[in-house]
Amino acid sequence: MTVSEQKETVPAGYWKDANGSLVPVGKIKEIDKLRHQCVTGLAEAAKKASADLLSFKLCAMQEVQAFIDTSLATYDVRQGGKKGNVSLVSFDGRYKITRTMQDTIVFDERLQAAKALVDECVKAWSKGSNDNIKVLVNNAFQVDKAGAVNVGRILNLRTLEIADEKWQRAMKAIGDSMKVHSTKPYIRFYELDEQAGDYVPISLDVAAL
Known part of the structure; x- marks a missing residue:
């Protein structure tokens, strides 16, 4: 089950706590709501940044290897093995x-x-x-x-x-x-x-x- 599917199982007007219990929104303290919004927002942004960083790493690795292959090709050499x-x-x-x-x-x-x-x-x-x-x-x-x-x-x-x-x-x-x-x-x-x-x-x- 995906995260989005899990969110859909929570009825409107309720939040699911860390124990999996459904808590009416009106019973949740404002400071707890603010904490949740702060942590969730930053964590989601961090996940995106992490994915972007991984993509950058893969692209950088490929570009470096492509340059090495080009450089070696000037000597009619192909890199093999490790x-x-x-x-x-x-x-x-x-x-x-x-x-x-x-x-x-x-x-x-x-x-x-x-x-x-x-x-x-x-x-x-x-x-x-x-x-x-x-x-x-x-x-x-x-x-x-x-x-x-x-x-x-x-x-x-x-x-x-x-x-x-x-x-x-x-x-x-x-x-x-x-x-x-x-x-x-x-x-x-x-x-x-x-x-x-x-x-x-x-x-x-x-x-x-």
């Missing part, structure tokens, strides 16, 4: 656009093998070993409320230079378990601050304005 990051700057240097592709990484069941090997390493290490590394290792496999591990903490383990055969097997298991679940494109806009000499973001986030 599209990478790119930075475009206007001729006068005033504006810059960046398009980035961010991968969402997940781990398969082999991460459990890595955890088992890491646990064995921690237990085998003497008390004199680096306690900071132990804390880092123990925290790496903690899960959030949704049961997901922190990808960054897991990948940080692979940067540790530990010459232990079992540890190296654990790091290989982590690498083998990594999968790119999805790739999300991002487009950002910047304008040059001539005094500072840096590009500053053109914010499209209402909360940041």
Whole structure:
């Protein structure tokens, strides 16, 4: 049932409250009516702005990709496969656009093998070993409320230079378990601050304005 259909089920002279109960308009306080009108009006405007912003994003993505294809075509090159990051700057240097592709990484069941090997390493290490590394290792496999591990903490383990055969097997298991679940494109806009000499973001986030 659509929102408009839901509204049609409310008899004239009544408003439906948050509990689904029908309340006579005459029983509703004026301040409650004003609050409802304020919130509803702004929320509807926000929905339209959100839809317009999504449309702008899609158009911007398509236009950037079309330009990239045109640029590559001058060298008889066609882009295939995964599209990478790119930075475009206007001729006068005033504006810059960046398009980035961010991968969402997940781990398969082999991460459990890595955890088992890491646990064995921690237990085998003497008390004199680096306690900071132990804390880092123990925290790496903690899960959030949704049961997901922190990808960054897991990948940080692979940067540790530990010459232990079992540890190296654990790091290989982590690498083998990594999968790119999805790739999300991002487009950002910047304008040059001539005094500072840096590009500053053109914010499209209402909360940041």
